[in-house]
Amino acid sequence: MKAAVIVFPGSNCDRDLKVALTQSMGREPTMVWHGDSELPDTDLIAIPGGFSYGDYLRSGAMAANSPIMREVVKKAQGGTPVLAICNGFQVATETGMLPGALLRNARQKFVCRDVDLLITAENERFVGGFEPGEVVRFPVAHHDGNFYADEDKLNELEAEGQIAFKYATVSGDLTDEANPNGSLNNIAGIYNKAGNVLGLMPHPERLISKELGGTDGKRFFDHLVNSIG
Amino acid sequence: MTEITKDIVAEHGLTEGEYDEVLKILGRTPNLTELGIFSVMWSEHCSYKSSKKWLKTLPTEAPWVICGPGENAGVIDIGDGQAAIFKMESHNHPSFIEPYQGAATGVGGIMRDVFTMGARPIANMNALRFGRPDHPKTGHLVSGVVAGIAGYGNCMGVPTVGGETNFHSSYDGNILVNAMTVGLAEADNIFYSAAAGVGNPVVYVGSKTGRDGIHGATMASAEFDDDSDEKRPTVQVGDPFTEKLLLEACLELMATDAIVAIQDMGAAGLTSSSFEMADKGGVGIELNLDLVPMREDGMTPYEIMLSESQERMLMVLKPGREEEARKIFEKWELDFSVIGKVTDTGRMVLTMKGEVAADLPVAPLADAAPEYDRPWTKTKAPAVIKGEDVAAPNDLGAALLTLMGSSEIASRRWIWEQYDHMVMGDTIQRPGGDAAVVRIHGTQKALAITTDCTPRYCYADPETGGAQAVAEAWRNITATGGQPLAITDCMNFGNPERPEIMGKFVGCIEGMRRACTALDFPVISGNVSLYNETNGTGIYPTPAIGGVGLLHDYAKMTTLAFKSEGDVVILIGELTGEMGQSLYLKEIEGREEGAPPRVDLEKERKHGDYLRDMIQKGLVTAAHDISDGGLGVALAEMAIAGNIGADITLETPLPPHAALFAEDQGCYVFTVKPEDVEMARGFALAEDIPLHIIGTIGHTDLKIDGCLTISVSRLKDVHTRWLPELMSRPGSE
Numbered sequence: 001m002k003a004a005v006i007v008f009p010g011s012n013c014d015r016d017l018k019v020a021l022t023q024s025m026g027r028e029p030t031m032v033w034h035g036d037s038e039l040p041d042t043d044l045i046a047i048p049g050g051f052s053y054g055d056y057l058r059s060g061a062m063a064a065n066s067p068i069m070r071e072v073v074k075k076a077q078g079g080t081p082v083l084a085i086c087n088g089f090q091v092a093t094e095t096g097m098l099p100g101a102l103l104r105n106a107r108q109k110f111v112c113r114d115v116d117l118l119i120t121a122e123n124e125r126f127v128g129g130f131e132p133g134e135v136v137r138f139p140v141a142h143h144d145g146n147f148y149a150d151e152d153k154l155n156e157l158e159a160e161g162q163i164a165f166k167y168a169t170v171s172g173d174l175t176d177e178a179n180p181n182g183s184l185n186n187i188a189g190i191y192n193k194a195g196n197v198l199g200l201m202p203h204p205e206r207l208i209s210k211e212l213g214g215t216d217g218k219r220f221f222d223h224l225v226n227s228i229g
Numbered sequence: 230m231t232e233i234t235k236d237i238v239a240e241h242g243l244t245e246g247e248y249d250e251v252l253k254i255l256g257r258t259p260n261l262t263e264l265g266i267f268s269v270m271w272s273e274h275c276s277y278k279s280s281k282k283w284l285k286t287l288p289t290e291a292p293w294v295i296c297g298p299g300e301n302a303g304v305i306d307i308g309d310g311q312a313a314i315f316k317m318e319s320h321n322h323p324s325f326i327e328p329y330q331g332a333a334t335g336v337g338g339i340m341r342d343v344f345t346m347g348a349r350p351i352a353n354m355n356a357l358r359f360g361r362p363d364h365p366k367t368g369h370l371v372s373g374v375v376a377g378i379a380g381y382g383n384c385m386g387v388p389t390v391g392g393e394t395n396f397h398s399s400y401d402g403n404i405l406v407n408a409m410t411v412g413l414a415e416a417d418n419i420f421y422s423a424a425a426g427v428g429n430p431v432v433y434v435g436s437k438t439g440r441d442g443i444h445g446a447t448m449a450s451a452e453f454d455d456d457s458d459e460k461r462p463t464v465q466v467g468d469p470f471t472e473k474l475l476l477e478a479c480l481e482l483m484a485t486d487a488i489v490a491i492q493d494m495g496a497a498g499l500t501s502s503s504f505e506m507a508d509k510g511g512v513g514i515e516l517n518l519d520l521v522p523m524r525e526d527g528m529t530p531y532e533i534m535l536s537e538s539q540e541r542m543l544m545v546l547k548p549g550r551e552e553e554a555r556k557i558f559e560k561w562e563l564d565f566s567v568i569g570k571v572t573d574t575g576r577m578v579l580t581m582k583g584e585v586a587a588d589l590p591v592a593p594l595a596d597a598a599p600e601y602d603r604p605w606t607k608t609k610a611p612a613v614i615k616g617e618d619v620a621a622p623n624d625l626g627a628a629l630l631t632l633m634g635s636s637e638i639a640s641r642r643w644i645w646e647q648y649d650h651m652v653m654g655d656t657i658q659r660p661g662g663d664a665a666v667v668r669i670h671g672t673q674k675a676l677a678i679t680t681d682c683t684p685r686y687c688y689a690d691p692e693t694g695g696a697q698a699v700a701e702a703w704r705n706i707t708a709t710g711g712q713p714l715a716i717t718d719c720m721n722f723g724n725p726e727r728p729e730i731m732g733k734f735v736g737c738i739e740g741m742r743r744a745c746t747a748l749d750f751p752v753i754s755g756n757v758s759l760y761n762e763t764n765g766t767g768i769y770p771t772p773a774i775g776g777v778g779l780l781h782d783y784a785k786m787t788t789l790a791f792k793s794e795g796d797v798v799i800l801i802g803e804l805t806g807e808m809g810q811s812l813y814l815k816e817i818e819g820r821e822e823g824a825p826p827r828v829d830l831e832k833e834r835k836h837g838d839y840l841r842d843m844i845q846k847g848l849v850t851a852a853h854d855i856s857d858g859g860l861g862v863a864l865a866e867m868a869i870a871g872n873i874g875a876d877i878t879l880e881t882p883l884p885p886h887a888a889l890f891a892e893d894q895g896c897y898v899f900t901v902k903p904e905d906v907e908m909a910r911g912f913a914l915a916e917d918i919p920l921h922i923i924g925t926i927g928h929t930d931l932k933i934d935g936c937l938t939i940s941v942s943r944l945k946d947v948h949t950r951w952l953p954e955l956m957s958r959p960g961s962e
Contacts, residue, residue, distance in 0.1 A: 009474055009562070010473055010474075012384075012385070012473070012652060013386070019654055051386075054469070109376070110383055110648075110649070112645075112651065141383070206654060211668070211783065211784075212656070213657075
């Protein structure tokens with residue numbers, strides 16, 4: 001399997017994502033500079049966390065207009081799996097690959113902590129390694145992770161099974177306390193309609209070994225790599 | 230041309246004597262630009278004129294020290310051809326005036342100091358002091374400072390892994406914001422600041438120069454008064470995105486061999502960077518100020534030289550390498566401009582619009598900066614307060630709960646959850662423990678990092694307080710299993726022209742000197758911040774210590790959390806029950822009195838070496854040192870972190886409140902599996918270490934026989950609630 005990680009000026013989880021993918025794939029992903037206009041032949045495109053272009057203007061807004069993103073959108077439309085984490089999720093909503101928007105956290109502050117996530121939809125490629133209804137733990141670290149969509153869109157996402165993860169208690173209850181940023185319906189991650197683009201605020205690449213405090217992220221990447229093959 | 234009057238000299242913070250020296254060096258009257266340059270170079274902040282004499286007494290060498298104080302940061306050898314580079318620096322005055330930008334640019338500045346030397350920053354820490362919790366400005370300042378640190382560090386993608394925070398009325402008008410960065414470099418590829426090679430190009434890179442921060446270094450060298458808010462224009466504005474680009478561009482260029490010397494533009498901007506580079510290299514420099522990238526029109530040489538615009542660097546390149554370097558900086562969309570060259574004249578010659586704007590001799594200006602032996606008085610030793618002389622509380626459990634929810638002990642989670650403490654994927658001990666631990670990427674090694682100081686001890690007895698700050702940093706690293714290697718210091722004090730303040734400084738340095746020597750824990754970098762006073766009231770003396778240690782195998786790291794039921798709890802060291810300056814006295818009796826706990830450096834070392842040895846043998850399941858709040862608080866913290874209780878029995882002749890809450894030094898609590906108790910005892914006996922088996926882990930309560938029984942969840946609730954409640958008061962945003 002081959003993977004590509006998109007690197008913008010200001011990306012800062014690109015190395016972490018590379019480490020996680022390398023651990024699961026047994027080979028390194030290709031790092032693709034934002035100014036490049038062509039993507040290498042790849043089975044997975046990953047858009048990392050960070051502060052692309054300083055997140056000036058609006059998180060992800062400027063990165064969405066970089067040359068490489070036109071290619072990413074094209075590939076996504078052609079069915080290539082895209083994993084967009086944190087700032088990557090923001091970029092994906094700005095390009096229109098994913099619906100909704102990520103607003104400033106409800107408490108107005110940056111928040112960095114482990115969160116528990118309920119797996120709310122089936123998607124063999126991305127979460128087939130977990131049981132349906134299982135609760136997994138990844139950390140969040142963001143200032144703008146408050147998911148918003150209008151009511152119709154929200155109902156559609158729920159009805160179509162496009163909601164990938166919801167912030168939950170360790171036993172799977174969707175409470176306000178478990179929601180770190182005020183996201184509507186406790187939404188932490190969503191799929192596009194076709195199910196080949198996943199955007200999520202939490203960072204699975206940060207919990208990939210016992211020393212780091214957990215291995216749910218490793219399980220996530222191991223399965224993703226297996227399912228893509 | 231502006232005539233240099235007495236008033237102008239005074240406005241530049243130069244004394245009459247210092248100005249006479251300027252006239253002597255130049256043999257003529259300086260122009261305004263030259264006077265400005267003298268004023269910043271000779272400011273307390275840049276020249277260390279009051280502190281130099283005493284700083285020289287600190288030990289700075291060890292076989293593992295590659296570079297001690299004097300460069301942008303200190304460097305230690307951590308084996309396998311790798312070096313750790315670190316420093317802590319203050320940004321106190323700007324942070325009080327404009328907390329967000331003041332703190333943010335403090336973080337930006339210290340990271341630049343570290344990557345200037347060729348290191349990629351891998352961890353940030355901080356040491357913060359705010360006024361009393363109910364002071365009307367405290368909430369606003371905490372909120373702004375924390376957001377500023379987070380805003381800069383998070384965007385840079387460098388984890389902020391911990392720190393310390395105190396609240397005390399002595400900081401009501403002068404908060405302290407000390408930021409520390411630790412970086413990783415190859416030991417044979419470290420970059421220094423000495424300019425060399427006559428004719429070599431001098432290059433400016435990074436952001437453009439604007440009018441921000443002019444005279445920041447002079448501001449940082451004066452007391453505050455009620456009009457200090459008007460100094461807001463002297464605070465710089467940070468741009469972490471540009472700094473992230475600057476970091477990547479510098480590291481990319483450093484992978485080539487094009488750089489001769491490099492220096493970041495920090496306090497006193499282009500002036501101090503160019504003079505330091507020329508002075509260290511024993512050369513001259515010519516700069517054409519027309520070539521400096523500028524953000525605003527019509528800037529004068531005075532403004533260009535004194536601007537403290539952020540995210541800028543000055544470099545000397547090898548001849549002919551300019552284009553290669555330019556390409557890298559242009560790729561990262563940063564300014565790159567050859568603005569001058571190295572000369573053999575020993576003079577700094579600045580030209581603008583074809584005219585000489587300044588022509589100054591480098592060495593006299595940099596080296597002949599004034600150095601003062603300020604008069605000082607020794608602090609009178611306060612009386613020891615024995616446990617028997619402190620009334621027993623009605624309820625020991627209530628006393629423990631009061632301490633757990635007090636300003637000095639309550640959880641700092643509200644702060645560190647705003648810092649991205651996990652980015653880079655190597656944080657293996659997160660904030661909240663004794664020291665943060667960060668892996669050296671791709672190896673089994675890790676660095677333990679801590680910041681420590683107990684200002685109330687330093688105020689009561691500076692020598693003991695200075696020694697205690699160093700000892701506590703050493704102890705916190707030890708408790709994770711790390712070998713303490715070196716420290717950086719941030720010396721925050723009041724007005725040194727007052728003999729009692731100078732005496733606190735001298736005393737703290739002497740205590741630090743003794744501890745650094747006894748613990749083989751040299752000072753490799755640091756910073757001095759004086760004049761932390763408002764309307765004549767000084768802060769508590771605060772020599773903040775940033776310590777770094779090495780774990781050869783992070784698999785053996787310990788944390789303070791109680792692990793599993795049945796583990797045996799052991800106390801290392803003897804309790805004296807002396808309660809002077811304890812938090813118990815402050816929080817329960819409302820008095821800050823007496824002598825701080827004694828620091829016996831010989832015992833400190835023996836006890837710590839024993840614990841580290843036990844950890845490295847794999848026998849220890851949890852470890853924590855005793856500090857603020859004493860044994861009782863230490864046990865409660867271990868229980869909260871592990872979410873499990875303990876059954877403790879103390880056999881001691883001391884009154885229970887003294888045994889539980891005296892802040893005895895050189896003591897640790899650790900746990901072992903029951904089958905390992907005899908082995909721990911055996912090693913202790915051989916080394917003559919006092920060990921006391923005090924209980925076992927289990928159940929959901931912390932039970933101290935005959936003293937108290939409190940559920941761990943209650944302890945946790947009290948411990949975590951305080952800071953969020955403080956910060957949800959109106960006006961805290």
